Amino acid sequence: MSPSVPLQEMIRAIRSARTQCEERGVIQRECAAIRAQFRQSDNGGRSHNLAKLLYVHMLGYPAHFGQMECVRMIASPRYSEKRVGYLGAMMLLDEKQDASLLITNSIKNDLSHSNQYVQSLALCTLACMGSAEMCRDLAPEIDRLLRASNSYIKKKAALCAVHIVRKVHDLGEMFAPAARSLLSEKNHGVLHGAVVLITEDTHIHTHILIFEIMKGLVISGYSPEHDVAGISDPFLQVRILRLLRILGHNNEAASDAMNDLLAQVATNTDSTKTVGNAVLYETVLTVLDIKSESGLRVLAVNILGRFLLNNDRNIRYIAMISLQKIVGTDHNAVQRHRGTIVDCLKDQDASVKRRALDLSLALVSASNIRSMMKELLIFLSSCPLELRSQAASGIFIAAERYAPSQRWHIDTILHVLTTAGGDVRDETVPNLIQLITNASELHCYTVHKLYRALLTDISQQSLVQVACWCIGEYGDLLLRGECQETEPVQVHEDDVLDALETVLQSHMSSPATRGFALTATMKLSTRITDNVDRIRSIVSIYGSCIDVELQQRAVEYNALFKKYDHMRYICFEYAGHCVLFRFRLSALLLCLFFPQVCDLLDLLGGSEETLQPSPAAGGTAPGLPANTASTAGGDLLDLLGGLEPFKLK
């Protein structure tokens, strides 16, 4: 058995290993030696072994066999062993393990030890990993220590009490009187602990004393040791401000009392350094969160505005976080800074961009929608990948709420689909289809635009799906060639069928997209005259496709061609309005073939479809006089066997 090697030598040995395998070998040997040493009863180098084990644990190797050793070392009378034992307990044990119960007694004894450093070790461990039972057992001890004479112990006991209150909320009452008396301490560490305890423990409210401390700090309290770059103890100031925020939060009286003090802090704090900014920032947050007077609120928002223009990115980042918190309540005040926020969208830093995006989306309103949307679309084309889907959905929501015109709305959605089509959510496609259907005067414009988009790029699935649907539905408008809103371009039937076939055959198309394309091809068979045979051949090819959905569909369409040719027009008049058509259309066809299957109607029961032919389609269906549509409609209803006609809205 090798003699126990002190920590540094082991570290040197591990570092000199050149490969991962060598390192693992060294560590395994060391762990074996350590395990053997643990089994021996008394050993001079016990603390070394545990320290080595903790190092190995940090590197990621298993160290659970050291748990009992920690328990033993904590019980040892020697300070060096206790120290390492407690450290080991904090790193290796947690309240879920049984070994942690064993140290409760040791902690209890150490809390009353004569040496304050041993007491502090026990307090530290209890605060890190004390379970609820341990906390309940030891709470009276902690309360006693809170009244003890030593400020070093008092501040640790205060934080330990915070942990206890977090674990067992009811024990907060026990600490209330001690905490109040701690507030009159001079030691800043103790004050800090006391403020944290009062913040955590809602049973105590002593705002008057807090003001005394606060005033002292700002006006005259210049204590050199706590000075960080000229501001007296900024950490304590920040804590106190946070506590003030909680006290004033729905409390008129407390907020009134705080107004002067907050104004004083806001004006007196030097904002040229980071620490000053930390205090100012906390003051601003407090002002905005309590029921402060309006002058003070304006001051606070102005400070935030100044932060936004600061060169330091950190300051800009936190300014945007706080503006986000108040954009709901003080919307106009934040709007004034819209320009700066929109500029932050172009910042290089991803964190700043994220905040700017959230804030910009919150600032969109009916009056600024056009300019904001321009900026947001520019942002979308260059934004980092992780923000894309958030940006896209934000843009959709904003567009839906404030769109000045339907054409603008459709344009915006198309733009988003072309730029970031892969990152939009699935319900975008049916929503867009619904939108297009409702904007009846724009069908011609929409189908032209989509056709052109389809020709450029077929990789964005959502865009391709919508484009196929539109071409299928309004193909006749496309082929007619003229359109008021875009330049006329002559589109031949062959071109359209080529485009759809490319989509069908491309390896980039998902099965859903292929389904859309196939249905569109089929629908075109009722809108075009010359190439019906071509359509028939395309559809029959897919009759033997591997994808079951496509195959089923192709077979049904083939059947329509062969046996039910007269029904073809009706199906593709009505089916055009199915939003979730993929599954509904098949159900519809099954209804045609098997009218007794009435429970299938339940499948169609929840839909939003209408069975009224759209004006465009009805008016221009080639070769189909209007009255045939209505008589054929009558046939359809007969086939359904006198049941309630569904969804004739």
Add this chain to the structure above:
Amino acid sequence: MIKAILIFNNHGKPRLIRFYQYFAEDMQQQIIRETFHLVSKRDDNVCNFLEGGSLIGGSDYKLIYRHYATLYFVFCVDSSESELGILDLIQVFVETLDKCFENVCELDLIFHMDKVHYILQEVVMGGMVLETNMNEITTQVDVQNRMEKSEGGLSAAPARAVSAVKNMNLPEIPRNINIGDINIKVPSLSPF
């Protein structure tokens, strides 16, 4: 509350890890890897706050980090801590290390990992900020280190001798010998 404090170098090797919330060992290593991955991508002139770590806890948590030469100091905090305050705390912690180790460098952190933990225990306790005054922290740490050394017993004698010689400051001693008092007391020797 501070959820975790991680120090690792530019290649992702951990130099100090301290979790104030329980995570299983493999989870801890995964968190270190993920944090390193997020932090190392950052440029030097962007802001010191990062969001988006999914492992360590969800939307309430931020990573606040500072890059010093070869080391990243990362504090993972939730929304109850002031971001700028934590940034200052990291500065205070590093300056304290500098004071305790005399021009601290990465090697000091590697070889004295346990001492760094003890220093950290004086700054942050149970995930909460305990003390921010550098002098106070260094004083307490010194006292505790002395206590540990004095317990060393025989096995620590060589080490104590070495440190005593180091502390001796030989050029100063001749000046301190005081021969003003000629009455030298002869100590009474006990018979053997």
